[in-house]
Amino acid sequence: ALPSQSAPSAALPGLDAATLSSLKKLTQYYAVTAFVALMIGVLLGPLQALNYGGINVYDYPLLKVLIKSYYQGLTLHGVLNALVFTQFFISGWMLYLPVRDLNVRPNMRFAWFTYLMMTAGLLTAAVPLLTNDATVLYTFYPPLEGSPVFYIGAAVMVAASLLVAGQVVWLWLAWKRAHPGRVTPVVTYMSVATWLMWVVAALGLVIEVVVLLIPWSLGLTRGVDPLLARTLFWWTGHPIVYFWLLPAYISWYAFLPRQAGGRMASEGLTRLAFAMFLVFSVPVGLHHQYADPNVQNSWKIIHMFLTFLVAVPSLLTAFSAAASLEDAARARGGRGLIGWVRRLPWGNASMTAQVLAMVSFIFGGAGGIVNASMAFSPVVHNTAWIPGHFHITVGTATTLTFMGVMFWLVPHLTGKRLASPRTALASVWWWFTGMMLFALGMHWQGLAGVPRRAQVSASAQQAVYDAMHLGLPKAITAASGIVLFVAAILFYTVLWRTLLSRRVDDPERTPIPTSEAISPAGEVLADASPLVRRTEPLLALTFAALVLVILVYGPVIAPMLTNYQFIPGQRLW
Numbered sequence: 001a002l003p004s005q006s007a008p009s010a011a012l013p014g015l016d017a018a019t020l021s022s023l024k025k026l027t028q029y030y031a032v033t034a035f036v037a038l039m040i041g042v043l044l045g046p047l048q049a050l051n052y053g054g055i056n057v058y059d060y061p062l063l064k065v066l067i068k069s070y071y072q073g074l075t076l077h078g079v080l081n082a083l084v085f086t087q088f089f090i091s092g093w094m095l096y097l098p099v100r101d102l103n104v105r106p107n108m109r110f111a112w113f114t115y116l117m118m119t120a121g122l123l124t125a126a127v128p129l130l131t132n133d134a135t136v137l138y139t140f141y142p143p144l145e146g147s148p149v150f151y152i153g154a155a156v157m158v159a160a161s162l163l164v165a166g167q168v169v170w171l172w173l174a175w176k177r178a179h180p181g182r183v184t185p186v187v188t189y190m191s192v193a194t195w196l197m198w199v200v201a202a203l204g205l206v207i208e209v210v211v212l213l214i215p216w217s218l219g220l221t222r223g224v225d226p227l228l229a230r231t232l233f234w235w236t237g238h239p240i241v242y243f244w245l246l247p248a249y250i251s252w253y254a255f256l257p258r259q260a261g262g263r264m265a266s267e268g269l270t271r272l273a274f275a276m277f278l279v280f281s282v283p284v285g286l287h288h289q290y291a292d293p294n295v296q297n298s299w300k301i302i303h304m305f306l307t308f309l310v311a312v313p314s315l316l317t318a319f320s321a322a323a324s325l326e327d328a329a330r331a332r333g334g335r336g337l338i339g340w341v342r343r344l345p346w347g348n349a350s351m352t353a354q355v356l357a358m359v360s361f362i363f364g365g366a367g368g369i370v371n372a373s374m375a376f377s378p379v380v381h382n383t384a385w386i387p388g389h390f391h392i393t394v395g396t397a398t399t400l401t402f403m404g405v406m407f408w409l410v411p412h413l414t415g416k417r418l419a420s421p422r423t424a425l426a427s428v429w430w431w432f433t434g435m436m437l438f439a440l441g442m443h444w445q446g447l448a449g450v451p452r453r454a455q456v457s458a459s460a461q462q463a464v465y466d467a468m469h470l471g472l473p474k475a476i477t478a479a480s481g482i483v484l485f486v487a488a489i490l491f492y493t494v495l496w497r498t499l500l501s502r503r504v505d506d507p508e509r510t511p512i513p514t515s516e517a518i519s520p521a522g523e524v525l526a527d528a529s530p531l532v533r534r535t536e537p538l539l540a541l542t543f544a545a546l547v548l549v550i551l552v553y554g555p556v557i558a559p560m561l562t563n564y565q566f567i568p569g570q571r572l573w
């Protein structure tokens with residue numbers, strides 16, 4: 001069952017069997033590389049959770065051989081989980097989906113080239129990370145200085161993702177030319193909007209790394225301006241969280257309803273949400289810099305309001321995702337105001353993973369609104385509250401969704417049957433429980449003033465930490481690390497057993513679970529609703545996004561350029 005929305009035309013060849021099989025292999029490579037990175041990253045997490053439980057394991061000789069310090073471990077954890085895992089998975093996922101949706105034939109040489117380039121960037125960056133020459137945390141704020149090899153590897157990785165973006169946009173434009181007057185099918189719409197958002201978002205990081213950090217780390221400049229670097233970093237650093245989230249939203253909108261036995265709510269509304277993300281994701285980065293000096297308060301306030309605005313498409317998503325789940329459950333005989341929830345197919349690990357990911361995101365999103373409020377920010381900024389926040393956003397909403405997706409994607413790509421669906425189901429409940437406990441313990445400690453990025457369990461800080469009398473939240477945090485460790489073992493057992501099994505089923509047994517919509521967008525633009533017509537021109541929306549970014553960043557960055565400070569680098573760990 002090809003989910004293709006359009007017949008191939010002479011101008012635009014469709015997918016043939018050989019290309020499809022190469023594309024499936026490529027998607028598998030992206031996804032497996034991603035999950036290998038996550039596996040290593042996640043092994044370090046429980047050690048950090050123990051630290052926030054007051055237990056210091058970093059002096060054990062065996063561990064010392066592998067990592068030199070808490071901060072080398074934390075850098076590896078942040079980079080592998082948040083930067084490598086996400087980017088690899090997303091690059092495969094958001095190439096595969098629009099290609100299948102449009103049924104167009106991509107240039108597979110180019111597609112494989114981008115994968116190899118991204119992997120080369122990863123391996124390059126990995127060397128200094130592993131030798132403790134780039135212990136700069138995943139935000140690499142200067143004046144912390146790492147080896148130039150790290151920045152170069154990271155730049156190559158990001159550049160590769162932009163090439164994937166280019167390929168998808170190119171294919172979409174070719175499809176548009178071959179099908180004038182047609183409405184872009186919704187899965188493609190979501191993918192292209194996300195890629196275009198990422199292109200606008202990535203500009204800040206590209207400028208930071210190429211213009212500031214690489215020349216500085218090579219010793220070509222006598223210093224670097226930390227404030228300017230941070231500002232460029234958060235230009236990308238906030239929208240990067242939507243680059244992690246929107247591919248999960250694609251699954252919640254387009255596939256989860258079908259997996260739950262129902263339909264997507266509205267294609268028009270889905271398009272509106274993604275159009276809003278395209279325009280409003282980027283101009284909000286100052287909400288990470290409320291505490292930074294030499295940035296005018298008025299600009300911080302403007303970024304704050306824009307942050308509240310970009311929460312709106314997530315609220316749209318919350319309601320339409322809930323509506324489609326309710327539609328599914330009622331179709332299965334569900335009754336009552338809340339009682340219908342029981343009729344969702346809770347035996348299905350893929351569905352369960354995603355619904356639990358959504359539940360975690362209710363709390364993750366609410367915490368985000370707290371962070372964004374300038375009145376609350378001084379209470380939570382740089383405390384353990386913040387890791388609490390992002391482990392139930394990127395660490396669960398995104399990661400648990402991708403885990404759930406793997407339960408159908410791997411069988412779909414390889415034709416192999418999911419090994420032990422019951423273990424798969426157990427793993428997602430363990431992950432969800434572990435992360436909710438982790439979030440509870442860390443938010444709690446943060447409110448008590450425990451800092452983030454601190455080896456609080458080490459002797460130097462232990463006395464202060466003990467004196468805070470946080471027995472319960474510390475115990476909860478330590479326990480969550482153990483629960484998450486079990487979750488990871490269960491999940492990877494299923495994943496490796498599935499991938500390594502020899503038995504190949506009918507590859508058509510697991511199709512892409514594309515959902516129908518209760519309210520579809522229609523196929524012909526001229527007949528479509530005003531909402532559908534106005535959200536169609538994605539390039540114009542990208543231009544609007546760029547203009548908005550320049551408006552709210554220009555006046556912030558200009559004084560930093562005229563007042564550039566040359567600060568020499570430091571290596572602390």
Ligand code: HAS
Pocket residue numbers: 139241242244245287288307310311314315317318319321322325341355358359361362364365366367368369370371372373377380381382386389390393394395397398
């Ligand atoms: Fe955040 C810091 C504000 C979303 C990730 N965030 C971080 C950091 C990370 C991160 C990694 O304003 C740390 C960076 C660092 O190292 O310093 N965040 C927000 C806001 C949102 C938000 C306003 N964050 C995310 C997402 C992330 C992520 C998404 C990753 C994927 N965040 C901040 C701020 C900071 C911050 C400040 C800086 C803090 C500081 O002081 O340093 C919003 O986008 C959230 C909107 C979300 C919602 C929730 C919608 C709910 C849905 C689920 C519905 C569920 C259903 C289930 C239907 C309004 C869609 C039904 C269930 C049944 C059973 C039927």
Ligand code: HEM
Pocket residue numbers: 042043044045046047048049052074075077078079081082085137138139387391394395396399451452453454455480481484485488
């Ligand atoms: C930081 C634990 C999984 C991304 C942390 C911290 C802890 C932790 C305790 C805070 C360290 C500190 O501030 O000093 C865990 C555990 C995990 C896990 C127990 C599960 C086994 C994940 C996943 C992701 C992730 C799946 C993302 C996909 C991050 C990031 C940081 C972090 C980006 C911030 C690093 C920094 O501050 O530089 N983790 N984590 N973690 N974690 Fe996790």
Ligand code: CU
Pocket residue numbers: 237238239241285287288
């Ligand atoms: Cu942000």
